[in-house]
Amino acid sequence: MDAISRAGSIDAASESDEFGDDEPLDEPVEGEDDELETIADAAFELLAERQEIVGAAYPFSVDGSLLTADDGAVTSPYSFLAALTHFGPLFDGTLEGSSLFERLSAAALVEYLGGPASVRSFNFGFPRPETLRSFRQAIDDLCEKMGEGGGDAGRMKASDMKDAGLDLAAWVPFGDGRLNQLSVFGQCAAGQNWRSKITELQPSHFCRSWMLDPPALSPLAAFFVPRQIGEPNWEIDARHERQILFDRLRIARLLGDLDEELAERCASWTAAAIG
Incomplete structure (x- = not known):
């Protein structure tokens, strides 16, 4: 084309x-x-x-x-997001598309908050790396990296949990080791049922449920979709309290030079999807 x-x-x-x-x-x-x-x-x-x-x-x-x-249009992040919207994250029978979308979303959020020099991020979504197989391990690791939360609270049964709606987190540390910092918890929705998930993640409830000592400043929520949300829906969807909305246009605009491995995997997924 x-x-x-x-x-x-x-x-x-x-x-x-x-x-x-x-x-x-x-x-x-x-x-x-x-x-x-x-x-x-x-x-x-x-x-x-x-x-x-x-x-x-x-x-x-x-x-x-x-x-x-x-x-290079077909290898661009924008084209990956467009292909993911059209073909769906499971077109190849794997979770590769969803996983790549979560990583792109995290990169966009980091850029939005100020860039990798001052912002830290954590990919929480399921499936996780081998080193963080369990939900409780992921909670412990997130809290350790944030310097807040106190680790897994052990209050609720977690054996059947995957990510409890949390796919990624980003925060802006002061570097002084003290409590109270800006943080954002994000959920990604790549499928056609995305609208039913738009208020699913409630960061304050997540922290109270799963963390021993929730962050001093409750995280904001962010919601990521690979599609463009047009008018008049944008006016409605963008007004959820304490939630930042990222659609295809915002994500693509924010993404700078991607990690080479991530860029190559996104390009390969797009090429396979569009044939």
């Missing part, structure tokens, strides 16, 4: 929408030429909006009635 004309966007709507989305632009339309032209105009208005918001991280160029893929 090097370039798509305005007329071509009607017959290849999923291409003009970068692998598709859950927005009505992908639905087949029957009608007169003026109706088709209206749909094409709407599609290119959406693409232009994405280009403006994402900026240099947007891997396509929109020029009037033409959409052009930049060099």
Whole structure:
């Protein structure tokens, strides 16, 4: 897909929408030429909006009635997010897509809070590395790294827990070893049922339930989705109290130079998804 004309966007709507989305632009339309032209105009208005918001991280160029893929577009983080939205995280029968999305989300959150020089992060989501197989081990490790929380409280049965809604955490330490620091707990939702999860993670409740001594300053919540949340839904979804919303546009805009291993795995997943 090097370039798509305005007329071509009607017959290849999923291409003009970068692998598709859950927005009505992908639905087949029957009608007169003026109706088709209206749909094409709407599609290119959406693409232009994405280009403006994402900026240099947007891997396509929109020029009037033409959409052009930049060099390396298919290997870009934006294209991974678009492919993940369209094909779903389980298209290959593994959890690879979800795991990569959690890592990208953590990288975006770190950048948002100030960058890796001053921000620390922790990937909590299931499945975990071999060294952190159990839920309780992950709680202990998170608390140790944050310098708050006191470790696993042992109050509740954890044998059937995976991540209890927590996929990642990031915090901004002062470096003085004392309590009270800004922290954010995040949940990622890559599937079609994402909206049902938007208020699932409640950081204060999570800390009271699982930590021996919850952080002095309760963490904020963040919610990450690989799709674009458009109007009017954004006005509704963005108003949940103490929750920061990250959709595809925000995540892609925030991502700078990725870890080489992460970038290669995302590019490989995208290539396999789009064939």
